[in-house]
Amino acid sequence: xMHRMFVLYLLTFSLPALARQEDSxxxxxxADEILEHGRAYENLRVLTKQVGARLSGxxxxxxxxxxxxxxxxxxxADKVWLQECKVPHWVRGGKDEAYIAATRKxxxxxxALGNSMGTGxxxxxAPVILINSFDxxxxxxxEVKGKIVFYNYKFNNKLVKTFAAYADAGKYRSQxxxxxxxxxxxxxxxxxxxxxxxxNPHTGGMNYNDSFPKIPAAAVGLxxxxxxxxxxxxxxxxxxYLKTLAKMLPDTIGHxxxxxxxxxxxPDQIITIGGHLDSWDPxxxxxxxxxxxxxxxxxxxxxxxxxxxxxxxxxxxxxANEENGLRGGTKYAEEAKAKGEQHYFALESxxxxxxxxxxGFTVSxxxxxxxxxxxxxxxxxxxxxxxxxxGGADIGPLNRTLKTPLAGLQPDSQxxxxxxxxxxxVFEAVNKRELELGAINMAALxxxxxxxxx
Amino acid sequence: xMHRMFVLYLLTFSLPALARQEDSxxxxxxADEILEHGRAYENLRVLTKQVGARLSGxxxxxxxxxxxxxxxxxxxADKVWLQECKVPHWVRGGKDEAYIAATRKxxxxxxALGNSMGTGxxxxxAPVILINSFDxxxxxxxEVKGKIVFYNYKFNNKLVKTFAAYADAGKYRSQxxxxxxxxxxxxxxxxxxxxxxxxNPHTGGMNYNDSFPKIPAAAVGLxxxxxxxxxxxxxxxxxxYLKTLAKMLPDTIGHxxxxxxxxxxxPDQIITIGGHLDSWDPxxxxxxxxxxxxxxxxxxxxxxxxxxxxxxxxxxxxxANEENGLRGGTKYAEEAKAKGEQHYFALESxxxxxxxxxxGFTVSxxxxxxxxxxxxxxxxxxxxxxxxxxGGADIGPLNRTLKTPLAGLQPDSQxxxxxxxxxxxVFEAVNKRELELGAINMAALxxxxxxxxx
Numbered sequence: 006x007m008h009r010m011f012v013l014y015l016l017t018f019s020l021p022a023l024a025r026q027e028d029s030x031x032x033x034x035x036a037d038e039i040l041e042h043g044r045a046y047e048n049l050r051v052l053t054k055q056v057g058a059r060l061s062g063x064x065x066x067x068x069x070x071x072x073x074x075x076x077x078x079x080x081x082a083d084k085v086w087l088q089e090c091k092v093p094h095w096v097r098g099g100k101d102e103a104y105i106a107a108t109r110k111x112x113x114x115x116x117a118l119g120n121s122m123g124t125g126x127x128x129x130x131a132p133v134i135l136i137n138s139f140d141x142x143x144x145x146x147x148e149v150k151g152k153i154v155f156y157n158y159k160f161n162n163k164l165v166k167t168f169a170a171y172a173d174a175g176k177y178r179s180q181x182x183x184x185x186x187x188x189x190x191x192x193x194x195x196x197x198x199x200x201x202x203x204x205n206p207h208t209g210g211m212n213y214n215d216s217f218p219k220i221p222a223a224a225v226g227l228x229x230x231x232x233x234x235x236x237x238x239x240x241x242x243x244x245x246y247l248k249t250l251a252k253m254l255p256d257t258i259g260h261x262x263x264x265x266x267x268x269x270x271x272p273d274q275i276i277t278i279g280g281h282l283d284s285w286d287p288x289x290x291x292x293x294x295x296x297x298x299x300x301x302x303x304x305x306x307x308x309x310x311x312x313x314x315x316x317x318x319x320x321x322x323x324x325a326n327e328e329n330g331l332r333g334g335t336k337y338a339e340e341a342k343a344k345g346e347q348h349y350f351a352l353e354s355x356x357x358x359x360x361x362x363x364x365g366f367t368v369s370x371x372x373x374x375x376x377x378x379x380x381x382x383x384x385x386x387x388x389x390x391x392x393x394x395x396g397g398a399d400i401g402p403l404n405r406t407l408k409t410p411l412a413g414l415q416p417d418s419q420x421x422x423x424x425x426x427x428x429x430x431v432f433e434a435v436n437k438r439e440l441e442l443g444a445i446n447m448a449a450l451x452x453x454x455x456x457x458x459x
Numbered sequence: 460x461m462h463r464m465f466v467l468y469l470l471t472f473s474l475p476a477l478a479r480q481e482d483s484x485x486x487x488x489x490a491d492e493i494l495e496h497g498r499a500y501e502n503l504r505v506l507t508k509q510v511g512a513r514l515s516g517x518x519x520x521x522x523x524x525x526x527x528x529x530x531x532x533x534x535x536a537d538k539v540w541l542q543e544c545k546v547p548h549w550v551r552g553g554k555d556e557a558y559i560a561a562t563r564k565x566x567x568x569x570x571a572l573g574n575s576m577g578t579g580x581x582x583x584x585a586p587v588i589l590i591n592s593f594d595x596x597x598x599x600x601x602e603v604k605g606k607i608v609f610y611n612y613k614f615n616n617k618l619v620k621t622f623a624a625y626a627d628a629g630k631y632r633s634q635x636x637x638x639x640x641x642x643x644x645x646x647x648x649x650x651x652x653x654x655x656x657x658x659n660p661h662t663g664g665m666n667y668n669d670s671f672p673k674i675p676a677a678a679v680g681l682x683x684x685x686x687x688x689x690x691x692x693x694x695x696x697x698x699x700y701l702k703t704l705a706k707m708l709p710d711t712i713g714h715x716x717x718x719x720x721x722x723x724x725x726p727d728q729i730i731t732i733g734g735h736l737d738s739w740d741p742x743x744x745x746x747x748x749x750x751x752x753x754x755x756x757x758x759x760x761x762x763x764x765x766x767x768x769x770x771x772x773x774x775x776x777x778x779a780n781e782e783n784g785l786r787g788g789t790k791y792a793e794e795a796k797a798k799g800e801q802h803y804f805a806l807e808s809x810x811x812x813x814x815x816x817x818x819g820f821t822v823s824x825x826x827x828x829x830x831x832x833x834x835x836x837x838x839x840x841x842x843x844x845x846x847x848x849x850g851g852a853d854i855g856p857l858n859r860t861l862k863t864p865l866a867g868l869q870p871d872s873q874x875x876x877x878x879x880x881x882x883x884x885v886f887e888a889v890n891k892r893e894l895e896l897g898a899i900n901m902a903a904l905x906x907x908x909x910x911x912x913x
Contacts, residue, residue: 040616046656162494165840165896202500202891360814360871362841386619387816387871389843417814417841417871419892437656438873442619 028382028456032449034311036386039441039448042310045303046437048076049296049358053289053432060119060286061326062094062257069282073262073298073323080306082264082321090336092259092326095120097286098250101223103194105233106130106244113233114226115194116208116287116427117249118178119329121222124192128248129153129221131191135237139176142184150189153245155225156181157234160200160422167200167418168356171425174198175209182222183214192247193222196230198422204228205427208285210329221249259283259325261333266305268455270316276451277320277337277351277409278304281327281399288430292421295432296358296440298323300414303444304451315455317349324399327355331398338402348409350454352447353397357424358440359416361387364450365395367404367411372459379453388446390415410459412450414443482836482910486903488765490840493895493902496764499757500891502530503750503812507743507886514573514740515780516548516711523736527716527752527777534760536718536775544790546713546780549574551740552704555677557648559687560584560698567687568680569648570662570741570881571703572632573783575676578646582702583607583675585645589691593630596638604643607699609679610635611688614654614876621654621872622810625879628652629663636676637668646701647676650684652876658682659881662739664783675703713737713779715787720759722909724770730905731774731791731805731863732758735781735853742884746875749886750812750894752777754868757898758905769909771803778853781809785852792856802863804908806901807851811878812894813870815841818904819849821858821865826913833907842900844869864913866904868897 039045056072059065070087077085097117105111117123134152136142142154156177164170175198182193197207204226213219225233236243262282268274280297284290301321308315325333341348366373370393377391396404396411403409416439424430493499510526513519524541531539551571559565571577588606590596596608610631618624629652636647651661658680667673679687690697716736722728734751738744755775762769779787795802820827824847831845850858850865857863870893878884 036619037617040619162892163491165490165494167892200892360873419814419896420890423890436874436877438616438621438654442873 028453031311031313031452032382035307035448035452036445038307038310039303039445043303043441043444044080044306045299045440045444048299048302049291049435049440050432052295052299053291057289058286059282059284059290061092061259061283061329062254063286066259066283070260070262073282076302077262077264077321080302081309082305083267085264087260088263088336088340089258089260090325090332091256092332093330094254094257095329096252096254098123098252102128102248103223104246105236106246111232113229113245114204114206115223116206117251118211118222118224119208119285120211120253121182121249121251122219123249123251124221124247126250128246129191130244130246133233133237133243133245135234139184146188149185152190153192153194153247154185154190155194155233157196157230159196160198162200167422170200171198171422178209178224179211182211182220183217186217186220190220192220194225194245195222197224197227199227199425201227201423205429207426208287209426221247223247223249259333261325261337262323264305264321266309266315266319268316268318269314272318274317274347274349275320276317276349276455277322277400277403278447278451279322279324279399280354281333282323283326283328285328285426287428289432291430291432291435292357292424293426293430294327294355296435297354300354300358300440300444300447304448307444307448308452313452317455319451327398334399334402338406341403342406348403348407350459351400351403351409352412352450353400354414354443354447355397355399356414356418357416357421358435358443359420360439361414361416361443361446363388363390363392363415365392365413365415367394367396368459372410375459382453383446383449386445386449387442414447416443482907485765485767485906486836489761489902489906490899492761492764493757493899497757497895498534498760499753499894499898502753502756503745503889503894504886506749506753507745511743512740513736513738513744515546515713515737515783516708517740520713520737524714524716527736530756531716531718531775534756535763536759537721539718541714542717542790542794543712543714544779544786545710546786547784548708548711549783550706550708552577552706556582556702557677558700559690560700565686567683567699568658568660569677570660571705572665572676572678573662573739574665574707575636575703575705576673577703577705578675578701580704582700583645584698584700587687587691587697587699589688593638600642603639606644607646607648607701608639608644609648609687611650611684613650614652616654621876624654625652625876632663632678633665636665636674637671640671640674644674646674648679648699649676651678651681653681653879655681655877659883661880662741663880675701677701677703713787715779715791716777718759718775720763720769720773722770722772723768726772728771728801728803729774730771730803730909731776731854731857732901732905733776733778733853734808735787736777737780737782739782739880741882743886745884745886745889746811746878747880747884748781748809750889751808754808754812754894754898754901758902761898761902762906767906771909773905781852788853788856792860795857796860802857802861804913805854805857805863806866806904807854808868808897808901809851809853810868810872811870811875812889812897813874814893815868815870815897815900817842817844817846817869819846819867819869821848821850822913826864829913836907837900837903840899840903841896868901870897
């Protein structure tokens, strides 16, 4: 135990005091710049209010790409370009509708799942079977044929970090439709992946297994899910009418939007900082992931504003198509590999623009040990946890392809699933200072990684 | 340095592993109870939506007292009583109005300051002098006579912990009117104590110095404050019309609402947990301080629900009149002293129902050292900082009178001054899980203080 403590002692104090003081002052300068002259919030306002929703293939996607290019140029990138990639083009096709076909019609607030096929304009009406888990589905597979399967798996409120609850519940959305279709279900309703107090349905991507029929699928708001479950539990025969007009059109062309500051000492070593530019269609994608985009741009702007000359090349990437295909992130890593680029480090912000708590890393234990020496430089700005495990969907391919070390900003997660993929993910749900504190900590991490290496 | 590390080693590991594990499980049980069966959010809904604003002396105050008594009884207090105290009875008297009397009338969104005197129904119109600080007031004191002094001192955005900015700016609200009246000002406008992105004015208490005339005073929304300041800076002659109907009526009777769980081993040692029941009139007092009230009640409910029998007597106190007099907290300490009560520890939650970050303490260094051993028990629930300095306005008199050690819950402070004393301090601004996590950490602290002592 003493040995461990001695190691901790070395780690805590191994950064020379003078360097520590200089770093502290530089990070204070970054913070002052962002808190006093920050552009992230105004950039987010323009993205959410003037561009709005921007799902892959939509008109909003192209407007968002133009916004990204212009904003990166205005906020100081040396060079800005678009990297083309094929993206899926799923459309909702019209208003989703559903109701419980009881004596008194009970409307259900639903959103078709991303990538799902519609019912057609006549809709479908069928009895509903309540399924609480995949285990229950297997046990009751003989009862499923001709029915609408309603997955009512609940978000686990006991998990303090809500992303753990999302990881736990998410499979019902992504795999649920095909697993029900396997046993003859005609459609799927899924309880929204959320612990909100309201009734907004939460959409999100799903994937069909090509071995089974592609049946329609929609998310139900939490209060309506409770009503539906209660009616079925009360042993009523419950039928639901469902109409969705969703369809998948042929792939189209989208782009990663990339802005660069050339490194002064190791220009071939690239540090990527990004978020994803696409967002679901029912809202403005303010937290998911407008926040990550404007924070990433703000890192570049602030480092430049305080006169910091990065040793390594800093690249801001606004990734295409995270939500329903990950084509942008995949393309970025493919091209990096094809060109033999050196990707030194990558940081993503895609967990909301809420007050920062920590960073999660996908790095070696030795690297994490080094990074943890920097903790006292972050705590004045709200980051107290530097832990193994983290990154981001868009930068994942860089790690898988090129072993690039990754980090992901971890904001407070309590409010995230109130708004995630729902109508209320709007600019007004973002707090200016929380957004800025995220950008400050991101810029501090990039400054330290660039200066000291990993 | 090694010595210091060795001390740290002892502190970190001095709680026996078995005790640590038992405590961890008990706190997990508290957390599960609150996250799964919590009553705080529903209690807050009733307080904010059915009672609403509850300033001292108002009808809302009496409704709130009845709500508090009933809720403490329902949520498991052995004994509930009201402790009478005199409270001030300030009334707004009607709608506050102000505009810049330019060619085109420009309305200003204002709220008269609490405890201020009104202009009378005719209002007053006078030239405005822009004053950015008390230093500037002293330099320009000869220009003040007959004018409205507009204090435009800005919230310091660079201070990451926003309460520090409030402490810095607050004197312009509390002392500004009398300091201007001293030099002949006829009224005061004060920039709202906030860093919000909106224009809601933020009221709050002020205190007249009896040596000078009691002139009207109001807070101005931030955007309007900027407009007004800009016009004056542009060297226009700016006059403002101001009408407020506020007045101070004679003192009336209010009550601290108190609920108790008798201690099993040291029943004479009292642990007080509280928030304040009063709130400003323009909103629902959801964060300030409905949140603290329902969290305090939730501590009692949850400890009882998991079957914990406190050694010491736990008292939940919903304090009267924090906002414009502190009569409730003062009375509580006076009576404690008069009765010779032993007040072992006191905890307040009065910084909003936002996600918890830490606790601030007013304790001896030895006590803080002991408390910090418990840190690993808090971090799974979001509390990472246990620091010297903190408590709460209502429990302050206990410390001053009886040297009672104090603690205050420190939630994330970024959003607090968006809603503080403004129209948007409503139930909808509170997140259920953030509120609950605050209650979990409070209950954990009380459990540990009760079990291990200080």
